[in-house]
Amino acid sequence: xxxxxxxxxxxxxxDSTTDRPxxxxxxxxxxxxxxxxxxSPAHANLLLGEIARLRxxxxxYLALTHWHWDHVFGTGTLNLPTIASLETRRIVSRMAQLDWxxxxxxxxxxxxxxxxxxxxxxxxxxxxxSRLMIKPPEIGYDGQIxxxxxxVTCRIVHVGGDHSSDSSVVYVEEDRVMFLGDCLGQDLYxxxxxxxxxxxLPLIERLLSFDAAYYLEGHAPExxxxxxxxDDLAIYQTIGREVERCGPDHPGLLSALQSRLGRPPDAxxxxxxxxxxxxxxxxTGQASVK
Numbered sequence: 001x002x003x004x005x006x007x008x009x010x011x012x013x014x015d016s017t018t019d020r021p022x023x024x025x026x027x028x029x030x031x032x033x034x035x036x037x038x039x040s041p042a043h044a045n046l047l048l049g050e051i052a053r054l055r056x057x058x059x060x061y062l063a064l065t066h067w068h069w070d071h072v073f074g075t076g077t078l079n080l081p082t083i084a085s086l087e088t089r090r091i092v093s094r095m096a097q098l099d100w101x102x103x104x105x106x107x108x109x110x111x112x113x114x115x116x117x118x119x120x121x122x123x124x125x126x127x128x129x130s131r132l133m134i135k136p137p138e139i140g141y142d143g144q145i146x147x148x149x150x151x152v153t154c155r156i157v158h159v160g161g162d163h164s165s166d167s168s169v170v171y172v173e174e175d176r177v178m179f180l181g182d183c184l185g186q187d188l189y190x191x192x193x194x195x196x197x198x199x200x201l202p203l204i205e206r207l208l209s210f211d212a213a214y215y216l217e218g219h220a221p222e223x224x225x226x227x228x229x230x231d232d233l234a235i236y237q238t239i240g241r242e243v244e245r246c247g248p249d250h251p252g253l254l255s256a257l258q259s260r261l262g263r264p265p266d267a268x269x270x271x272x273x274x275x276x277x278x279x280x281x282x283x284t285g286q287a288s289v290k
Contacts, residue, residue: 001013001050002025002047002050002051002053002054005175005177005214005216005223006172006175006176006177006214007152007174007175008026008027008028008149008151008152008172008174008175009024009025009026009027009172009175009177010024010025010026010027010050010054010056011023011024011025011179011216011223012024012025012046012047012050013221014218014219014220014221016219017124018039018040018121018124018125019039019070019117019118019121019125019219020038020039020043020070020125021036021038021039021070021071021181021182021218021219022036022179022216022217022218022219022220023035023036023037023038023043023047024036024170024179024216025047025051025056025059026149026152026154026170026172027056027057027149027152028057028148028149028150028151028152029057029149029150029151029152030057030060030149030150031057031058031059031060031061031149031150032051032056032057032058032059032060032149033059033060033061033062033063033147033149033154033170034047034059034061034062034063034078034080035063035065035170035179035181036062036063036064036065036071036072036179036181036218037062037064037071037072037073037074037075037077037078037082038070038071038073038074038077039069039070039071039073039074039121039122039125039126040073040074040125040126041073041074041076041077041126041132042125042126043073043074043125044074044075044077044078045077047074047078048077048078057149057150059078059080060080060081060149061080061081061082061083061147062075062078062080062081062082062083063082063083063084063154063156063168063170064082064083064084064088064092064137064168065167065168065169065170065179065180065181065182065183065218066088066163066164066166066167066168066181066182066183067087067088067091067092067095067164067166068118068164068182069095069118069122070118070121071181071182071218072092072095072134073122073125073126073132073134075092075133075134075135075136076132076133076134076135077133078135079135081138081139082135082136082137082138082139083137083139083140083141083145083147083156084137084139084140084141084166084168085140085141085142085158085166085168086140086141086142087158087165087166088137088140088166088168089136089137089140091166092134092136092137093136093137095134096133096134096135096136100122100129100132101129101130102123105119105122105123106119115188115189117188141156141158142158143157143158144156144157144158151174152172152173152174152175153172153173153174154170154171154172154173155170155171155173156168156169156170156171157169157170157171159183159203159206159207160183160199160203161183161184161185161199161200161203162185162186162187162194162195162196162199162200162279163182163183163184163185163186163187163188164182164183167181167182167183168181168183169181169183169207171210171212175213176211176212176213176214177212177213177214177215177216177223178207178210178212178214178215178216179216180207180215180216180217180218181218182217182218182219183203183207184203184204184207184217184233185218185219186275187279187282190282191278191282192275192278193275193278194275194276194278194279194281194282195236195240195272195275195276195279196276196279196280196282196283197240197241197243197244197276197279197280198244198283200236200240200276201237201240201241201244204233204236204237207229208226208229208230208233212226213225213226214226215229235269235272236272238257238260238261239257239265239269239272239273239276240276242256242257242260243273243276243277243280247280248277248280248281248284250277253273254273257269257273
């Protein structure tokens with residue numbers, strides 16, 4: 001069911017069963033902007049059905065937050081003028097030419113250009129992909145682009161990050177709501193899941209600099225307030241800064257963290273440490289310290 005968050009903003013909750021992400025609708029007096037296309041024609045059609053049920057303004061544009069399959073497999077079904085960063089447009093245009101059969105997916109997993117988790121979720125969500133059509137974005141932007149939907153303004157801003165370098169966010173000015181896509185996620189496509197302080201720390205600061213009251217993450221079950229998101233990310237900032245300062249000196253890092261926290265890091269915090277160390281290892285070509 002499409003939920004209303006604010007005057008103009010609606011969101012379709014995610015479903016981890018087949019890795020369906022949050023889909024968004026920003027409904028103005030003249031038109032609606034859709035945020036991400038979903039992971040299948042069925043997912044896209046669910047969104048369209050909800051828009052019709054609530055009698056929202058007709059969709060006029062689609063914005064893609066990044067290129068990952070679960071955000072773009074519904075593009076052909078929605079068939080709307082699509083807005084994306086130049087990098088997203090380039091990658092999705094290439095995806096539209098790929099073979100998405102089981103055999104082709106298996107080959108790409110074997111050669112490392114696809115990951116097993118995504119293959120499993122694709123097969124669960126869309127067992128038959130023989131008629132899948134991915135529609136490349138027509139409208140590309142460098143930096144950001146702004147849309148007036150009639151009484152509400154949306155800024156689509158490229159922010160990058162570890163999860164995907166093409167990641168963008170959609171900020172709804174009047175409602176103070178931001179769709180984050182998956183920009184706060186880890187890097188999934190190059191070895192162990194990881195963050196790098198050099199990318200993640202500036203990203204956090206940039207996102208929190210917006211005058212947003214609420215944030216919608218791509219796979220989070222509920223919107224988060226500005227304060228709640230800042231609280232959640234504070235430990236990532238603390239650990240990231242110490243990792244950046246200490247480098248891969250693991251014993252020294254743990255000692256510095258204990259001093260900063262006033263106690264030994266807990267299991268969740270140690271997991272964040274390892275994620276940052278894995279990111280540093282990718283940058284330097286070294287193995288992550290265990």
